[in-house]
Amino acid sequence: MSFSAAKRKRNQQLTNLKNRSVLLGVSGGVAAYKAVELVRRLKDKGASVTVMMTGAAQQFITPLSLQIASQNTVYTSLFQEPLTHISIPAAADILVVAPATANSIAKFANGIADDMLSTAFLAFRGPVVIAPSMNGKMYEHPVVQENLKKLLSLGIVQTGPDSGPLACGEEGTGRLAEVRDIVDTVVAALTPKDLIGQKIVVTAGPTREYLDPVRFISNRSSGKMGFSVAKAARNRGAEVVLISGPTALESPQGLTFRRVDTSDQMLSALRDETERGVSALIMAAAVADFRSVRPSKAKVGKNKIPLLTCTEDIVSCIAGGEKRPFIIGFAAETGKKLDRAREKMKRKKMDMIVFNDVTEKGSGFETDTNRVVIMDKKNGVMRTGLMSKDDVADAILDRYLKIKA
C-alpha cells in the first residue's frame, strides 16, 4: 500500500480525530468554562464538534462562547429545532459529557430525558465518555457512585475526576480531568483495538550518565516520540509499559509507567519486563552513548577531566537474551545516512528500524513532528511525510502489525 493510501486508511481508522464528529454535552458545574478549551483541543485534532448545553450550564458559560469555539450551532433546548435530539446524536461518532454533573449522571443512569442533553444521551448509539466534576463529598456520595457504577457497567468510559483543590475551597476528588486527558480518552475510545493481547514495551527520553553527583552526560531527546508510540499502542488495545528517562512530559494514563535515570537502570527495567514476556520492544529512547569509567561519589574539580567509556548496548543485550521480543529500534542521524541505519539494524539484530534525520526542519529532537523512514529486516522500506509524532507512531505500529503477520 502506498503511504498516502495507508494514511487515508489510518484516518478512517481514527487514530486521531480527523473527519470525526464529536457531540459534546456540557452540564452545569463550575468547570463548564473548561469546555471551551476542550472544544478547541478536539478541533485541533481534526474533529468537528457540536455542543449541547443544559440549562444550568448556561448559568456558568454562554452558548455564544461555545458557538465561537466550535464554529457550530449550540443546542440548548429540546424545542429549539424539533427532532435535533435524534438527528444530532445520529450523526455523531462519540458523545462526550464534560463536565458531567451529579444531576446529569443521575439522569443518564435512570433514563430521565427532560432536556436536550439527557434525551440525546438516550438517542445516541456509540461510545460515550463522561468526565464527572463536582465537590468531593458529592462525588463520594454512594448514590453518585452507584449511578457511575451503572453507567460503567453499560460500557460508558469515565475519565477523572482528579484530586486536588476544588472550587468550593475544599480539597478532594472532584476536579474535572485535565482537558489533555479527556482528549486522550476520546481518541482511545474511537481507535480500533488491533493490538489487543499484545504486551508492548516502549522506551523514551534520554538517559543520564553521572560523572559525579552534580554533573552528567545526556542528550537532547524530549521523549515525545516514545510517549506518542506508547499512547498509540495503548489506544490500540495493547498492554503497554513505558520506560522513560527524565523528560518534562506528564506520565500518560492507562499504561504502566517506569521512570529511570541512567542507562543501567533502563537496561535493568527492560530485563525485568522481557523476563515476563513481551511481544514487542520499541526503543525510542536516546540512551546516552558515553559514561564515566568511574563516577565520583563527590563533586570533582574542574581540572580532573573524567575518563569516558561507552554505555552498555541495551538493544544487543535484549536481542541476545532468551526471551527475545520483536525489536524496533531508532536511528537518529545527521544527514541521509540510511545505510548506517540499515547496518545498525543488522548488527544489533533488530527486526525493524526507524530512521530520522535530526538536522531536517521539523524532525527529530524536541519537535512535535517527524519525518521517518521505516526499514525492516526483510528489506521493506516505508517513508512517511512530515507529520505529527502521533501519526508517525501509528505508522510504526501499522508496519509492525504488517511485518509480524
Ligand SMILES: Cc1cc2nc3c(=O)[nH]c(=O)nc-3n(C[C@H](O)[C@H](O)[C@H](O)COP(=O)(O)O)c2cc1C
Ligand atoms: C455555584 C454552583 C456550582 C456548582 N457546581 C457544580 C459542580 O461542579 N458539579 C455538580 O455536579 N453540580 C454543581 N452544581 C449544582 C448543579 O448546577 C445542579 O445540580 C444543576 O441542577 C445541574 O444541572 P444539569 O445537570 O442539568 O446541568 C453547582 C451549583 C452552583 C450554584
